[in-house]
Amino acid sequence: MKQIVAIVGRPNVGKSTLFNNLTSTRNALVADRPGMTRDRQYGVAHHNSNSFLVIDTGGIGEKNDEDKEILKLITKQTMVAASEASLLVWMVDGRTGLTNIDEILASELRKLNKPIFLVINKLEGDLSNSVINDFYKLGLESIWPISSKRGDGIDSLLDAITKKLPPPIEDKLEEKENTRVSILGKPNVGKSTLINKIIGEDRLLTFNEPGTTRDSIEVKITRNGKNFVLIDTAGIRRKNKVNDTVEKFSVLKSLEAIESANIVILVIDGKEGVTEQDSRLLGMIQDSGKSVIIAVNKWDSIEKEEADRVKSELNRKFSFIDYAEYHYISALNGIGINNLFKKINAIKKSTDINFTTSHLTKMMEEAVLKHPPKIINGRRIKLRYMHLGTTDPIRLIIHGNQTKSIPSSYKKYLSKALGKSLNLLATPVLIEFKNSDNPFKGKKNILSKRQINKRRRLIKYNKK
Missing domain, CATH: 3.40.50.300 (P-loop containing nucleotide triphosphate hydrolases)
Incomplete structure (x- = not known):
């Protein structure tokens, strides 16, 4: 059973946008007006071979006499979802800043005795915004500035969430x-x-x-x-x-x-x-x-x-x-x-597959040979090797360079081609790309005494 993360907060702070970002879907309705989300939306987030359930909830905290009854129901649903979750992502609006409602919500959420990640949204292009300092008054240690619309700060937030969540219960x-x-x-x-x-x-x-x-x-x-x-x-x-x-x-x-x-x-x-x-x-x-x-x-x-x-x-x-x-x-x-x-x-x-890395890499090379990826910025994408990530579901990890530039259409082609090579029945192949780091990046090549003398001789010769 996967661990559960609930996204909570006031209306129109960007919870549904974050939900869509985490689950890589458009399942949650998004519009620039409060109260769009009323029912809870469920999805699965994947990050670095880890996954967890995400719940998008309706906005809470605001008061409106006309919609008093429905707001009460939304609040009740959100708090039930929060009590079921292993971790809470509490989202606030960085443009509006700290409000009295946020302070009231802080005391209510603390009563649940759950780990709380305070996520400050709508900080497009400036995650070091001075408005962040105001939120330290709430007394929460884990504060994450992000832009759910542009995706700024999402990877760092996911790293922290996956580290904080307990491992899934498995038999x-x-x-x-x-x-x-x-x-x-x-x-x-x-x-x-x-x-x-x-x-x-x-x-x-x-x-x-x-x-x-x-x-x-x-x-x-x-x-x-x-x-x-x-x-x-x-x-x-x-x-x-x-x-x-x-x-x-x-x-x-x-x-x-x-x-x-x-x-x-x-x-x-x-x-x-x-x-x-x-x-x-x-x-x-x-x-x-x-x-x-x-x-x-x-x-x-x-x-x-x-x-x-x-x-x-x-x-x-x-x-x-x-x-x-x-x-x-x-x-x-x-x-x-x-x-x-x-x-x-x-x-x-x-x-029930258990292929070696060399066997899987050969399958990948055959698929790439039949249909190579497109050239990006004058450089061809190179897929170096592939290994098995998980078996249920079947997830293959492909290492290479410029993997972030691989279009979704090519990823779909690889998934189908590899599924055919593995002789899978009624089963998809999930593919995860990892960008290979340059091992020499940031390292300075220190010349030996002999190389220095040779360099000097060449410089002297060229001057003649």
Whole structure:
């Protein structure tokens, strides 16, 4: 389970912009007006092979008689998120400076007894701004000047956060023995029914009404001599339909279930077809880098003509994730369950890789030879070697020069080419570039006595 970082602060201080920056997404709505964020937004931040969950929260502290009730609800949601987090990123506005509301918030946040990183935003181009001194009155040691819009100071902040966070809780024995499979989808698509049919008993509550499952339930089973952990998750609805506090935390649990799984099965209602929410959920799985199977449920009740239309719609709307495996099932009648497990075993087998650095580097060189990167500023980007970073998800680290200039399109090409070379099934390859430092940078070449005498002779000869 990953550690959680909550971003809190007054309205319109730049929390959503920072959230988008940390998660490398545009999931949070950003506009130059207060109160844009009301619901909590969840995402995953990656930094130097470390990752943690990030929660973007609504603005707190401001008072408005017209929106008194909704502000009270936003404050309640934000404080609950803050109490669940391992660390708080408290954001303030560097242009406005220290306010009375900030001082009140400082005393409220201290009561939570959590590590607090005071982040002073909107200091574009001047992170040494004198306004920072005012915030030392709050008595917080960890103060970080940044510009979330331009990205100034973000790397230093992430370095400090990853050092402060405790390591994620892992059960290494369980990871070795079990294949963890998370079942994800909208409410009432048949996730719990699928697990009940797999284990052959009514282990999970099922009812013909959305929202029956509210927490992530783990079910351990043994099938054909292999151990599995099936994780049933709460159905994730569109954000504008989620009002209940319990349901919001169910979303967080579902996100954690994705991160803890080896393989994620996205269940879709074949009768309803592909919806916008299905695409959003698949995007979340893609961001996690996990292996994915798209299980189209209720397939036995669909006519052939309609089935052809659904398949065409799947290929069109899910074209952004071309490595996913499709499977057509009926959770109620048990159709396709055996073949589903064959596919799970095949995916797990393909991801059990343990290649040496020389082997992986050779694969990278072959991909680069077929399609070299573009020349940047008259110099060709050189990718020197590649090694395995993590195996779940599969993350490959590539070292070279000018790696910061590599376009995202080339990164995508390498990911696909390496996935093909590794013979991966339904699994993406995450790539992380590291810029090689010049070992001679800052070092002065000290000449020997013989070299000095030779240099003098050459200078004397050239003068003639």
